[in-house]
Structures are given as structure tokens and as C-alpha cells.
Amino acid sequence: MTSVTGDCNERMIRWLRHNRIDFEKWDAVVAPSGLPYALSWWLDIVSPGWEALVEDDYRAVMPLTVKWKYGLKYVVLPKWVQQLGVFGEDAEDVHRFVRRIPYLMYDFNLNYLNRSQDGLTHINYVVDGNSVRDENTCRNVRLAAGLRISEISPDVFIAFWAKVNGERFEAKHGELLMNLINATCSHGMEMLLGAFDGDRLVSAVFAVKTATRLIDLAPVSDAEGRRLRAMFGILDYMIGHLDEGVLFDCEGSMLPGVARFYRGFGGVEQNYRRIWRLSFRKKF
Numbered sequence: 001m002t003s004v005t006g007d008c009n010e011r012m013i014r015w016l017r018h019n020r021i022d023f024e025k026w027d028a029v030v031a032p033s034g035l036p037y038a039l040s041w042w043l044d045i046v047s048p049g050w051e052a053l054v055e056d057d058y059r060a061v062m063p064l065t066v067k068w069k070y071g072l073k074y075v076v077l078p079k080w081v082q083q084l085g086v087f088g089e090d091a092e093d094v095h096r097f098v099r100r101i102p103y104l105m106y107d108f109n110l111n112y113l114n115r116s117q118d119g120l121t122h123i124n125y126v127v128d129g130n131s132v133r134d135e136n137t138c139r140n141v142r143l144a145a146g147l148r149i150s151e152i153s154p155d156v157f158i159a160f161w162a163k164v165n166g167e168r169f170e171a172k173h174g175e176l177l178m179n180l181i182n183a184t185c186s187h188g189m190e191m192l193l194g195a196f197d198g199d200r201l202v203s204a205v206f207a208v209k210t211a212t213r214l215i216d217l218a219p220v221s222d223a224e225g226r227r228l229r230a231m232f233g234i235l236d237y238m239i240g241h242l243d244e245g246v247l248f249d250c251e252g253s254m255l256p257g258v259a260r261f262y263r264g265f266g267g268v269e270q271n272y273r274r275i276w277r278l279s280f281r282k283k284f
Contacts, residue, residue, distance in 0.1 A: 034212035060088030074105035085110035119275035131266025144233030203230030
């Protein structure tokens with residue numbers, strides 16, 4: 001373990017290797033954010049051996065998802081992770097943690113609770129159960145009304161996702177997604193839905209349930225699903241079944257067409273920032 005301390009007016013921030021992290025305390029700090037990406041078991045899947053910056057006795061924490069490049073360690077955003085950054089008390093005060101990153105290079109996203117003027121703003125949309133849809137969205141939901149929306153198994157989802165996305169993603173990304181699905185199932189946090197035209201699956205979603213969010217992690221439609229507006233039907237179903245106080249987290253998007261799709265469901269921006277330092281120069 002290496003300790004990194006601030007000046008006399010700052011609380012102590014410790015840099016912890018993976019085997020020194022108290023995962024129970026860690027998850028208790030992360031869970032109130034409603035974001036699963038920084039939960040210890042999620043990080044174990046997407047970034048084995050991840051490290052941490054911890055303030056005092058887990059008052060606030062920052063995950064360090066480390067990789068090796070050119071013989072050096074650096075912090076990078078893993079696949080299937082949207083937001084990291086600081087979690088816990090005073091999560092807005094992110095710069096104290098960023099200054100304590102013990103590596104020369106980093107490139108990752110903060111989370112919506114962090115406040116920073118640095119980096120690049122990334123757009124995310126959230127929807128509550130009372131959001132008002134626009135006319136175009138209502139029309140497309142009606143077009144999808146003939147489809148059957150039902151739960152599907154992890155194996156069915158992965159097979160469909162691989163068939164549609166096989167050429168766009170490396171095999172390891174599908175394996176990683178399957179591991180996350182299995183883990184969320186073991187924690188009772190999964191939602192796997194499919195839209196069927198008769199007996200044919202044309203669209204599907206893997207979403208993650210937390211106490212305050214339903215996160216649209218992996219939506220996928222084939223050409224027929226897009227023609228039938230199937231994803232409109234699935235999202236209409238998901239948003240219509242939100243529990244009180246739970247937000248539908250759209251997980252994006254920076255793409256104009258996708259952003260327009262989520263805005264049509266009444267999505268409002270809840271943005272976060274990407275920060276990076278891709279320099280071999282000494283930081284301190």
C-alpha cells in the first residue's frame with residue numbers, strides 16, 4: 001500500500017492496491033450514486049486488478065482502472081463502463097483526487113455528481129415515469145404496439161447481440177458482456193427484454209437495475225426490428241414500469257440521432273465529463 005497525502009488542510013487520500021481495498025466499505029460508498037460501474041464486482045469483471053484512491057475511512061473513493069501500455073501503467077475507461085470519478089461525500093470536489101492519481105497518463109470519464117470545468121462534456125439523458133413524449137415518439141410507439149415484449153434469457157440475448165453486432169465488436173467484448181449479465185443476475189439487478197414479431201426476436205435490451213436507476217446498457221435491434229420501431233416499444237414498456245423515484249438512464253448519447261430518440265421520450269440532460277492527461281511529463 002502507498003499513502004498519498006495532501007497539504008495540512010486536506011484529508012488524507014490513500015492509494016490502495018487491489019488486495020488492500022475493503023470491498024464492503026467500497027460498495028457502501030458507491031451504491032447511493034445509482035451507478036453500477038464502480039461497484040467492486042463490476043470493476044473486477046471489466047478491469048481485473050483495479051486500484052483505488054480512498055479518502056480517510058472510505059469517506060470518498062475513486063477507482064483507478066489501470067492497464068499497461070509501453071511498459072507503463074495508465075488509467076483508462078474500460079468497455080461497458082460509462083462513468084467513474086469520485087463517489088461519496090463531497091463528490092463534487094473531484095480535483096483533489098485527480099491530482100493524486102499516481103500515474104503519468106489517464107483518460108476516463110467522471111460521473112454526473114462530479115463538478116469540473118476540465119475536459120469534454122459528454123451528454124447523457126435520464127427519463128422519469130412522468131416524462132412527456134413528443135408526437136413522433138408517440139407515433140412510433142403506436143407502430144410498435146403489435147410486437148410482443150417479454151423477458152428473455154441471458155443466452156438468448158447474447159446470441160442475438162452477437163448476431164447483430166458480430167462484425168462491429170471483438171469477441172472479447174461479447175464475453176465481457178456475458179460475464180456482466182451473469183453477475184447482474186446473481187445480484188438480482190438484471191432486466192433482459194426482447195421484442196418479438198410473432199416468434200422472431202427483432203430487438204432486445206440488457207438493462208441494469210439499481211435502487212435509483214434503470215440503465216439501458218446494451219440495446220440491440222436487427223434490420224426488421226428497426227423497421228418495426230421495436231426499440232420504441234421496449235423503451236415504452238420499461239419506462240412505463242419504472243418504480244417510484246427511479247430514473248431511466250439512457251446511457252447517452254453524443255450521436256445526434258440517438259440523442260433525438262431519447263429526447264423524444266422526455267429525456268433531460270444529466271451530463272458528465274471526460275478528462276485525460278496523455279503525457280509522459282512528470283505530473284507534480
